[in-house]
Each structure stands twice: as structure tokens, then as C-alpha cells.
Amino acid sequence: MMGEQSVMQEELFYGFSLQRHVPADHLLRAIDRFVDLSAIRQHLAPFYSPIGRPSIDPELLIRMLIVGYCFGIRSERRLCEEVHLNLAYRWFCRLGLEGDVPDHSTFSKTRHGRFRDADLLRELFETVVRRCMAEGLVGGEGFAVDASMIVADAQRQRGVETAEELKPETKRAVAEYLATLDDAAFGAATPVEPKFVSPVDPAARWTAAWGGPAVYAYCTNYLIDVEHAIIVDVEPSTAVRQAEVTAAKTMIERAHDELGLWPERLIADTGYGSAEMLNWLVHERGIEPHIPVFDKSRRKDGTFSRDDFTYDHKADTYICPGGKTLRQRQKTYRVPHPLVDENGMMRYRARKLDCDACALKPRCCPKEPARKVLRSIYEGARDMARDIAKTDAYQISRYQRKKVEMLFAHLKRILKLDRLRLRGPCGARDEFHLAAIAQNLRKLAKICTLGTPIRAT
Incomplete structure (x- = not known):
């Protein structure tokens, strides 16, 4: 026999538990365990007047914003509607069945005022990170x-x-x-x-x-x-x-x-592999750079690149493939030229007589009288990054x-x-x-x- 639903009648009394109607495996139940907003009121206290009409509870606004960003609700106007209708959202926001949802304009007014003045969102972010650290996730x-x-x-x-x-x-x-x-x-x-x-x-x-x-x-x-x-x-x-x-x-x-x-x-990635950044990591912070080196020294015209020259750390010179030496200064000037330019690069030059007599000149500097090689003042940090790139740990880092x-x-x-x-x-x-x-x-x-x-x- 086909059933028929009776007309809904208003009950005089309801026995309803909001806690019981939120599923045990709901995302907000799991999140609620880690949301600690106990310090919000103390943090915002200097930005509220001790007299006057009570404001909307800032903890309610923060909980509603967490709901919105966790579930991709971009509009605050729509967020207010969803919190008004959704039982799980009401439970997480501590509103109960009869609690009033604040107007959407409250978010803009509070955000541009007290929240930014108190840097509340930054404080809340650091609180969550510290909770992650306490749980052993960092x-x-x-x-x-x-x-x-x-x-x-x-x-x-x-x-x-x-x-x-x-x-x-x-x-x-x-x-x-x-x-x-x-x-x-x-x-x-x-x-x-x-x-x-x-x-x-x-x-x-x-x-x-x-x-x-x-x-x-x-x-x-x-x-x-x-x-x-x-x-x-x-x-x-x-x-x-x-x-x-x-x-x-x-x-x-x-x-x-x-x-x-x-x-x-x-x-x-390579965008962070500049010489200055690598030097800052290695020498100022003591951090291993698992970063590809940003390097444009490799030539594509078939001539020798800088990698084909061997650097002698003790003598501070480069040795070319022909066995000749490249120095920063091949002769003495009356007014010494600066060794480092405005970009932090040093120039090592070969002697013109050596290059003219070299059989490798067509593969080295066919359009220049002598070869020169640029070296960054931070080349030590770049070399360290290149050495790290050859290890197994670097391959793991690329995956991570x-x-x-x-x-x-x-x-x-x-x-x-x-x-x-x-x-x-x-x-x-x-x-x-x-x-x-x-x-x-x-x-x-x-x-x-x-x-x-x-x-x-």
C-alpha cells in the first residue's frame, strides 16, 4: 500500500541534541579538537572599550571564518547563510539552534579595524603551527x-x-x-x-x-x-x-x-638559486641549499663554457683548456681598476699573446682578442650547491x-x-x-x- 506523509504539525516541546546530529566522522569534529581560541579575548582586550554595548564575540567570527576557508565558502554573505542552515556549522560555531548569526558586514568592519590592528590572524596562525609542533608533525x-x-x-x-x-x-x-x-x-x-x-x-x-x-x-x-x-x-x-x-x-x-x-x-626551485641567496643560506644561516644553481655561463655556440676552465683556489686563477693562466690583472695600472663590479662579478682575463698563439682559439674566443671568465664573489656557496646536487639526498629533496x-x-x-x-x-x-x-x-x-x-x- 502506498504511504502518505501526514501534514507537518508544530510540536509543543522538542527533544533535540545538536551534538548528537553532527556525524562522528565530520571534518569539523576533528578540527574542533585543535582549535584553541582561549587567548583571543586577552589578545584583543586593548582594542575594545571597557564601556558601551557589547560587540559580537570575536571567537564566533573567527570560527565562522575557519568554516568558510576550510570548505571553500568564499563569500561572507553566503557564509552567514550556510552557518544559519547547517547544523554542523552551528555546532562548531557554538551557536546552538537559537543563536543568531551575525550580519556579513560585521566581518568587514572588524577585519579592517581591530583584527588588523591587533594582528590577530598572524597570532592565530602561529598558534596553529605551535599545536602542529606539539603534535609532532614538524x-x-x-x-x-x-x-x-x-x-x-x-x-x-x-x-x-x-x-x-x-x-x-x-x-x-x-x-x-x-x-x-x-x-x-x-x-x-x-x-x-x-x-x-x-x-x-x-x-x-x-x-x-x-x-x-x-x-x-x-x-x-x-x-x-x-x-x-x-x-x-x-x-x-x-x-x-x-x-x-x-x-x-x-x-x-x-x-x-x-x-x-x-x-x-x-x-x-631555480628561482631561489641566485648567488646572493645561496651565500645568505650558507654563510649567514648555516643551511644546506638543496637548490639548482641559477647559472647562465654555459654557452650554446659550441665554444668553451666556464665549466671547461679549472679554478685554482690557492692561486686565485683559472686554467684554460690550453693550459694557460687567466688572472684578474695581467698588467699593472697607474690607477688600479676595481676587481669587483656592481653586480658582484670578478673578471679573469688571459693574455692576448697566449690566445693568439693557441690552437684552441677558434673554440674559445673566435670573436675576441683574448678570453675572459666571470666569477661571482659568492662562487663558494654556488660550488657547495653544485656538490650537493650530486648526492642522493638531493634527489630525495627534489621529490619532497x-x-x-x-x-x-x-x-x-x-x-x-x-x-x-x-x-x-x-x-x-x-x-x-x-x-x-x-x-x-x-x-x-x-x-x-x-x-x-x-x-x-
Whole structure:
């Protein structure tokens, strides 16, 4: 017999448990074990008035933001709707059945005010990293660093050629842009002026790094521990390689100063293999660079490259394939020329008489009277990186570097952060910190739910 549902009638009393209706294997149940917001109120206390009408609980706002970034809910307006309807979200946000969800405008007002003034999201990120360390997920032996470009919230069809053309109505974006002109990760990263400047987000860089159409974009920089791919630091920067290298240095120093982490090796791609970066890692930080050396000395015209010349450390000379010596100075000048140029390069030159009488001249310097070889003042660190590249440990590091690429893929495909919603360097910083918090919490929930990991030593 076909059944028929009776008309729904309102009950006078309900026996309903929100705790019982959230599945035991729900992601938020696992995440809730590791979310410690007990210090938020104390951290924000100096930024609230002791009198007046009580504000929305900041812990509620943070929990809602965690829900949004963990489940890829990009709109705060939609986030409020989802928290209002979803029982698991209500349980995680401690709202119960009758709790009121705050208006979406509360997030913008609080974020631009108290949260940024107190640097709350940075504090929360470090709290989550310390919890990962306490759970034994951070080994501290090997770090990997990389950057990924995120499209800014700016139309690529609209732009001005110079910053002087910016209109005053975008005063918040212009103020943040002017504040970062001397920042090594933004305005001072490169002297090259961008082709276009966005009126709504001037700090976003006009770039075509993907090989496709040019867009306005920022870069998110990750420093991860390769043990379990935990993000130990995150930093925004403009979308140029020099800014990414600067951000990497900032993250390494901050991980040591704030978290007490000092890795033995750093894994990165060729973009971080400049002579200055390798020298900084080896001689200033004592870190092994598992990084391909950025080297353009190899020739493609069939003539001898610098690798074909042997360097004598004791005599500070090069020996050419013909057995002749290349020195920095072949004769004495009345006014000595500087040995190092503005790019940190030293020039070793052969004698013209030696090159004229050499049978290998057509394969060495067919268009020049004598051969010269350039050597960086940081060549010692470059040689160390080349020696490391020949070891088995380097091959393992090349495989481990994929972990940071997987985090970027997860960031864009699962968390839906392939385009920023907030504008300006501060907005990018907020979004990148919240996304990194969500990724670390999801990692904690996944690993520690399956079983207690072996503590790193």
C-alpha cells in the first residue's frame, strides 16, 4: 500500500541534541579538537572599550571564518547563510539552534579595524603551527619554499599607465599602495615599472607569468616542513621573483625567531638559486641549499663554457683548456681598476699573446682578442650547491619539493582561493593567513585522527 506523509504539525516541546546530529566522522569534529581560541579575548582586550554595548564575540567570527576557508565558502554573505542552515556549522560555531548569526558586514568592519590592528590572524596562525609542533608533525630538519600567483580582485581590462593617474576615491587602496612603496616585498622589489596599474588595487602587479593573458596578481609564499607538509610560515608579496626571494628570507628568519625552528636544508626551485641567496643560506644561516644553481655561463655556440676552465683556489686563477693562466690583472695600472663590479662579478682575463698563439682559439674566443671568465664573489656557496646536487639526498629533496606544489593545488582547487576577494596588501595577507590556517587544521585533523604520528626528533 502506498504511504502518505501526514501534514507537518508544530510540536509543543522538542527533544533535540545538536551534538548528537553532527556525524562522528565530520571534518569539523576533528578540527574542533585543535582549535584553541582561549587567548583571543586577552589578545584583543586593548582594542575594545571597557564601556558601551557589547560587540559580537570575536571567537564566533573567527570560527565562522575557519568554516568558510576550510570548505571553500568564499563569500561572507553566503557564509552567514550556510552557518544559519547547517547544523554542523552551528555546532562548531557554538551557536546552538537559537543563536543568531551575525550580519556579513560585521566581518568587514572588524577585519579592517581591530583584527588588523591587533594582528590577530598572524597570532592565530602561529598558534596553529605551535599545536602542529606539539603534535609532532614538524620535524624542523628540512624546509621547502615556493610561491604561487593568485589573481587579484581587479579587472584586467581597466588600468592606468602611471600611479599619478589614480583617482582619490580609492583612498584605502591607494593608501596601502603608498605604504608599501619602500617595502622590499612590494614596491621596492624591482625598479622595473609595471605596464599598467589597477585603479582599485594599485599594489597588485600586472604580470603574465603564466604564459597566458596578463592579469593583476599577488603571490602567496609558503615555507613548509617536509615531514608532514605543515606550513610553518606564509607571506604575501608582489608577483616578481625578487620579491619571492625576499619573502623567503623573511619567513626563514621569522620561523627561527618566533618558533625556534632552524632547518638543516632548504629545498627550492631555480628561482631561489641566485648567488646572493645561496651565500645568505650558507654563510649567514648555516643551511644546506638543496637548490639548482641559477647559472647562465654555459654557452650554446659550441665554444668553451666556464665549466671547461679549472679554478685554482690557492692561486686565485683559472686554467684554460690550453693550459694557460687567466688572472684578474695581467698588467699593472697607474690607477688600479676595481676587481669587483656592481653586480658582484670578478673578471679573469688571459693574455692576448697566449690566445693568439693557441690552437684552441677558434673554440674559445673566435670573436675576441683574448678570453675572459666571470666569477661571482659568492662562487663558494654556488660550488657547495653544485656538490650537493650530486648526492642522493638531493634527489630525495627534489621529490619532497612536490609537497609545496600540492599545497598550492589544494589551495586553489579545494579551498577555491584561485582569485582574491579582498583588495590591497593587507587584504591579501588576511586571506593567505586564513587559508594557511585552514590547511594546517585540515592536516592536523587528517593525520591525528588516523593515529598518533611518530614524534619528530
